[in-house]
Amino acid sequence: MASRSATITLYSRPGCVHSHRVRLIMAEKGVASYNVVELREDEESEDLLELNPYNTVPTLVDRDLVVYDPRIILEYIDERYPHPPLMPVDPVLRAQYRLAIFRMESDLYDLCEDLDGTPAVARKARERMTQLLTTLAAEFSPREYIGEEFSLVDCTLAPILWRLEHYNVKLPERHAKTLSRYAQRLFARPAFAESLSAVEAEMGSLPAAR
Template sequence: MTLALYHNDMSSCAQKVRLMLAEKGLQYESRHLNLRAGEHQQDWYVKLNPRAVVPTLIDGDIVVPESNVINEYLDERFPDPPLKPADPFGRAKMRLWTKQLDEGVHDAGIAILSFGVAFRHQYISKGEAGKEMLESIPDPIKRERRRDVIEKGLDSAFFKIAISRLLTLYRDMEDSLTKHAWLAGADYSIADAAFTPYVVRLDHLDVLGMLEPTPRVADWYRRIQARPSFKEGITRWENADYLTLMKRQGRENWPKIKEIMASC
């Protein structure tokens, strides 16, 4: 068995796959890409992943892109321990959770929160190089959302939409966690691994106050942090330079974020 993972240390999508690998106890070759240097936009990588995003899993001669697809692939390829619910309805609930991530939670939600609060400053500081990185984003909808939030920050209409979408997500998680211990049922599953980065990012931005209306989600996150996979998949990859920027900008912008939350 030869597994390799093209990933980035602070990427939410890469985090969920590293969590899955850690939960499975799988060893892999780390192939880290510097996203701010545009390494994921080079021709050789786009041939592996046409959307020019991370992560991409390599399993021998097999190439698997897209984090949610990778996690299901890993669970079927390495079924012990199983991280899908045993019953069909449980698996359906798990997939209804992960499906949301590709329908707005990621690109229109947590990514816009991150860019509006912190990452926009990296693009702006690079000047023309930052503009070139932005223009290299293949998806035109994603590119224009990023452009608007880089230019306008928290005043972007997309930023307000992102806050509203995330608050809806956390309320939905809260409701699910009133019924059972984990998102899709009584046991930890792919759904929990998939959604962990979308609370980790609040932590890294120092805006965990967004969870104040949803105490069960806050408790779920504490239990997630106590799992050995969290250290292996998240903590050991934390980038100190990014964290410094993220926390500083998060604290600075928290009063405005609370205002936006109150209007949602």
């Protein structure tokens, strides 16, 4: 990936699935020169609270701009660093991709907090995530990625798939094979390894070097 300078600071947490997604986009775009303020899971930051009234991560600061919605951060980075593009130019396709991302956030990302909850809550979340991913795998096309080319949709799903083993989410065998082949393609991308925090690196395993 090409290295580009940037005056960007990213507030992140090492195990946060939304933060992981932003770090993945930054790596895919080759944004090598940016600062990461990594907060522990229980750590509060007065600086972050001054920047973001919701005190949430990820929060991205680019000069005078502060962005604290994950999806807006993704699209901002995609437009700020236009090569390689991670969203289609066609407005119909863009709308379809945005809907796919919205559904993943609403259906899958919202379950991640429950997966770290009490045993009863985590069990229910695992069952729901298994159901959702089984349906997704059944709809997979023979293409290499979800769309015609690698996109923000794939970058949104990758952090979820990386955490399946960690959360003990197991799909029926046939669907597991389909999703696993796709996941391994994502994990084999150089940017994915670059995006992992030390905490996330322990959640799964990268494909062996070829």
